[in-house]
Amino acid sequence: MTSRTCLSVILAAGEGTRMKSALPKVLHPIAGLPIVAHVAKAVHSAGGSDIALVVGRGADAVRDAVQSVVSHVTVHEQTERLGTAHAVLAARDAIARGYDDILVVFGDTPLIETAALDRARAKLARGADVVVMGFRPDNPTGYGRLIEKDGKLIAIREDKDASDDEKKIGFCNGGLMALRGDSALQLLDKVTNANAKGEYYLTDVVEIGNALGKSVIAIDIAVDNVIGINTRVELAEAEAIWQNRKRRAMMLAGVSMQAPETVFFAHDTLIEADAMLEPHIVFGPGVSVATGAVIHAFSHLEWAKVGPGANVGPFARLRPGADLAANAKVGNFVEVKNTRIGVGAKVSHLTYLGDATVGADANIGAGTITCNYDGYNKALTEIGAGAFIGSNTSLVAPVSVGDNAYVASGSVITQNVPADALAFGRAHQVNKEGRAVQLRAGYAAQKKARKAAE
Template sequence: MTSRTCLTVILAAGEGTRMKSSLPKVLHEIAGLPIVGHVAKAVQGAGGSDIALVVGRGADKVETSVRALVSNITVHEQVERLGTGHAVLAAQSAIEAGYDDIIVVFGDTPLIETSALEMAREKLAGGSDIVVMGFRPDNPHGYGRLIEQDGRLIAIREEKDASEAEKKIGFCNGGLMALRGDSALALLHMIKNENAKGEYYLTDVVEIANSQGKSVVAIEISPDNVIGINTRLELAEAEAIWQNRKRREMMLAGVSMQAPETVFFSHDTVIEADVTLEPNIVFGPGVSIASGTVIHAFSHIEGASIGANASIGPFARLRPGANLAAKAKVGNFVEVKNAKIGQGAKLNHLSYIGDATVGADANIGAGTITCNYDGYNKYHTEIGTNTFVGSNSSLVAPVSIGDNAYVASGSVITENVPADALAFGRARQEIKEGRAVQLRARYAALKLSKKAE
């Protein structure tokens, strides 16, 4: 299989009007990745390193999105919408380059699996000329039926043209197809538009190939593989399927989840075995978590790297650039952004640590914040190893606190603190004996006067 060259034609020129969106349909996201990006990833996994992207509306945006994932693509615009056969021929210049295998997929089927594409390529390698990917829906009504005879696919019959016997067939056309590269263009050019819509249907190559005595077969793939996205409702349904797949994959790989249905992953989430995920956790893009870590409930994590045996949450938020070493602890209602947290450091509760470095075994008290932004620019805070920062402290960047230093609770730190020093940065406390009685009387009189008005 690896010795065979492959071109995948991704058809992504649909209008997507039912999405009711200014964004091209194929750029709507599932698990943080555009729909067409999921297709491109599956294609790459099946060895389809070369991609011909057929675009229409929002061509530039669609091209940019796919190029961010794969480099070896050519882009072809389908100016007129004259059917799937016409769409594939928009990529004629790429097909002419010469490939062993040509795979045709749709840019709006994000649940297509690499294994399905590999199965189709294996059939081509075994001598088939055309491989049609079919599925068995719970209700076949409305789908084209795959008519087989002696192991060969002899026709694809649309329901309106099917006989009563053919309508009872449960094996349906998924629209995805693989063709031998040396005969693909000739077959595509033989497709006619002699139908009510005057369009060129890719499915017609089945009967054309059969008339030439070529080998045409159908393979069965999971119905999820051919789910196309046309509305926001279908987008949400596909997201749910993708998330369930990912949850299953994670748990089989050794990740523990107490309530899997409440955990949501990104397309690129990486979690090692023996990580525990409590309920109601959301992962944005760019997260990796090492073994032994526990993510407590109601945490939101994005763009973060978490070392082994760490503890996160509950109600923690890790934003892009958060980098936590082994055994670090980020507790409830703590937010970390663009900060390195050293091994064994503790940020237990109610704190914001941004644009900072926190040394190993440091202890950051409740309510501590790094004041990193002056309204125009951001500045860095350096907190040393084994440093103790008392509760309700504000560290005004740029500032550094040396190793083994202490910062008294309630301090506003604006100057560097040397190692092993104790820093106070708060107003001097004064006590006025009996003043509380006077204040209560004054406030009570003010309240009465307001009621009398």
């Protein structure tokens, strides 16, 4: 298949009014990636690396979404909505460049799989001129029926026009199509708008192709491949299907999950074999988890790296730039941002580390905070290998704690701590005998006066 050139025409000009959104329909995300970008990834994987993107509203944003995953994209605006064939012909210049295969897909079908597109292209390679991708729903009512005879597709009959016998056909039109490149424009240019709506329908190429003696066939693909997104309900349903596919693929690749239905992945989540995922975990974009790592329950990760054998959570949050080396530990109610945690280092609980480095085998006590932001700028905190930071310590950046140094609990550290030193940063304690009685009396009087004034 690699010797055959391929253009993928992605139709993404629909208004998407039923989404009830200012955002173009095809830009709504599934697993953190716009719908149309999922389609672009699938066709690219099927060898359709050249993409003709047919756009309408939000053209620039739609183009940017596609170009975030593939590079060879030309943009073609459909200024009028005159049917699917009209939309494909908006990309006439791209089609005319001369490709072996043309894939026509919709920008709102994010669940199309590369394997289905590969099958369609394989049929073109074996001599077909038109390949329609069909599916078999539980209830075909409302769908156009694919009418076959002697292994050939002879017509697509809309449900409202179908005879009683034709309505019994369970093989339905999915809308996606593959065309032989040297036949595509010949077929498309013969499509007319002689119908009740006055539109140019892509489905007409089936009967046109048969009339011209072309080879027109249909292939059967899974129902979820052709699911289009028109409402937020359908968006959520597609998300669920995508997540189930990802969970299954992860487990088959060697990732353990105790309750897979509670784990949610991003489109680019990478997890190596023998990692363990407990229930109720959310992966945002840009996360990689190495072999032997354990992500405990109720953790949230995005743009983070988890090294081999590392432990995260429960109830941990890894924000962008969190980087855990091998066997590092980030425990419950710990938040890490833009911080490298060294081999075997432990941050066990109730801690915030931001804009910091933590050396190998360091121990960070509960309640430790890196004070990294002064309201205008971020500053770095450096904690050396083997350092011990006592509980409830505030490290006021920029500051460094040397290798094997100790910081006493309850300290506020504003100056660098040398290696092997012990640092105390506590205020001097003063006790005022009986002052609490006076304070309570004063506070009570203030409260009484305030209520009297109300």
